[in-house]
Amino acid sequence: MAADITRPDVPAAGVRRGRSRPGERIIETLLVVAAVVSVATTIGIMASLFIPTVEFFGQVSIVEFFTKTMWTPLFADKHYGVLPLLVATLWVTAIAIVIAVPLGIGAAIYLSEYARPGTRKVLKPVLEILAGIPTVVYGFFALTFLNPVLIDWWPTANKPEFQNLLVAGIAMGIMIVPTVASLSEDAMSAVPRSLREGAYALASTKMQVSTRVVVPAALSGIVAAIVLGFSRALGETLIVTIAAGLKTADVPTSPIQGAATMTSYIAGAGQGDLPVDSLEYLTIFAVGATLFVFTFGLNALSIRLVRKFREVYE
Amino acid sequence: MTAAAAAREAVIAPPPSLTQRRIRPGELLFRLALQFCLLVAFAFLVALIVFAVYKGWNRLDARLWQNMPTGRASRVEAAGVQSAITGTLWVIALTALISLPTGIASAIYLEEYADNTRWYNRLLELNIQNLAGVPSIVFGILGLGLIARVIGLGFTVITAAVVLSLLVLPTVIIASREALRAVPQSIRQASYALGATRWQTTSRQVLPAAIPGMATGAILALSRALGEAAPLILLGAVTFIRFNPDSLLSTYTTLPIQIYNLIKEPQAEFQELAAAAIVLLLVILLLMNSVAIVIRNKFQKRW
Secondary structure: OHHHHHOOOOOOHHHHOOOOOHHHHHHHHHHHHHHHHHHHHHHHHHHHHHHHHHHHHHHOOHHHHHHOOOEOOOOOOOOEOOHHHHHHHHHHHHHHHHHHHHHHHHHHHHHHHHOOHHHHHHHHHHHHHHHHOOHHHHHHHHHHHHHHHHHHHOOOOOOOOOOOHHHHHHHHHHHHHHHHHHHHHHHHHOOOHHHHHHHHHOOOOHHHHHHHHHHHHOHHHHHHHHHHHHHHHHHOOHHHHHHOOOOOEOOOOOOOOOOOOHHHHHHHHHHOOOOOOOHHHHHHHHHHHHHHHHHHHHHHHHHHHHHHHHHHHO | OOHHHHHHHHHHOOOHHHHOOOOOHHHHHHHHHHHHHHHHHHHHHHHHHHHHHHHHHHHOOOHHHHOOOOOOHHHHHHOOOHHHHHHHHHHHHHHHHHHHHHHHHHHHHHHHHOOOOOHHHHHHHHHHHHHHOOOHHHHHHHHHHHHHHHOOOOOOHHHHHHHHHHHHHHHHHHHHHHHHHOOOHHHHHHHHHOOOOHHHHHHHHHHHHHHHHHHHHHHHHHHHHHHOOHHHHOOOOOOOOOOOOOOOOOOOOOHHHHHHHHHHOOOHHHHHHHHHHHHHHHHHHHHHHHHHHHHHHHHOOOO
16 A cells, blocks of 8 residues: 555646646536546435434334344234344355355365366356356246255154245355455465465475465465355345245244345345335335445445455455 | 484485376375365355256246236236346336446546546546445435435336446446456557557547456456345335336336245245246346357466
């Protein structure tokens, strides 16, 4: 960052003080306007989430929202406890993380430490393609292929339901493997060669270098990758809507039940024609705001961690 | 032998790795485990594609793009996804028209104009990073609460395009900035030395050199918009629309949304149609991705 203070492309003050050029000023203004769009988007998101949410909490107590264990705003007997949605979300993301973290980090170690440049050049685009598959397709695959297989192989008599959190978590885990792998690999590639060479000089094997030198040295980047994967999983909508269903009511007690997560509740409630400004309609925004706060916190953490490993090695 | 002698012996004897290549089972196992990780991901990808093609095979014919969607089980044989294909074309073309100029202009500002020691420029940068991590369904809420209702554009093609544009904007900006950053400073300095203004330098030297990188980023961003369904669920796309959009204010549906609709139907025929539509969507995405990769490998200059 220090280098930016003396940017060589910025002409010295004496040079800039030449003829005033209106065209240059207009273009610069246009560029600034374009850059401001992203700020306006953030403000727009905040406003559209939090204004209705405040209205919602005027009618439902915030304590009830976070502590009650029934979520039935679309039923005749209405309860506004968000815990069923939160617990379902945590089930799915926990399963996804358990799958994606070992696979993603394993793939990253292989790509960064073992694969020859030629192999890497082939493997990385394939991972990118996996990352580019629409989530609706993952959802379809989870529901119509993975779930029947899962039910077939299930060891106990208590089989998973037609839509369940487990199969959604598995599909989501594979979906975030590329996210975890590519960011972890970036962090591992940023570890200086000299550290590896030092370890080899002390007669370390490749595995020892990978696990005891490279991974610890890249740890903040790897953690950032995991946190980002976690945040992706929290915010994913289509896989859970399709594969885990839209059932709300109670807190799911096991992952082989179907249940709505925060995102799939929003999707489910948002496609119906709820009367605008009814309390039911406001729940979309209250749940959305809750989701936003969670993912915002995770993203901020991830950005901070990435900055940390960049500072150390770059 | 005393302990000291044993230690001396150990130092003098060359380590086994220098005298011979001992096969270490642990090493081999570790390597296999790493390969297994990649294999699982690729097996999943292959299974997904093979399954979709297998399941959709019977419906992969002209009916898919000639006929309109139908919500009724009795007419399942006649169902297609034409309005979803045209809807997707409308929405994605508009998304490109909105998001690419805005994103590239933001990137030019941040890379070529902004003094990034200023707090507002750093805030701008942080804001883009955070925006990139906001879940797509939250953009749907923005569209629902602000663009469709308060601004009053309703559930139309233009609302969908604006929302998708804002959604992919961070991706376009980040990719374009990387492309601009890859152009060496010496090019800019040479241009300034010849008396060029900043915009002349940017438009005639830096931008042409950065275009391949930007094109790659743009294609990847648009392919993300193409597969995105979550925000559009909130924006009125979840219906069986039996006509093609003809203006910015038409109602619409898109391919991912139609796939979602079809998956919800219980009849096996609708599942087959969903699989066929998935194959169509994947073919389009694979084509876009390959173009992006080719551009990156072919036109990227090494300075």
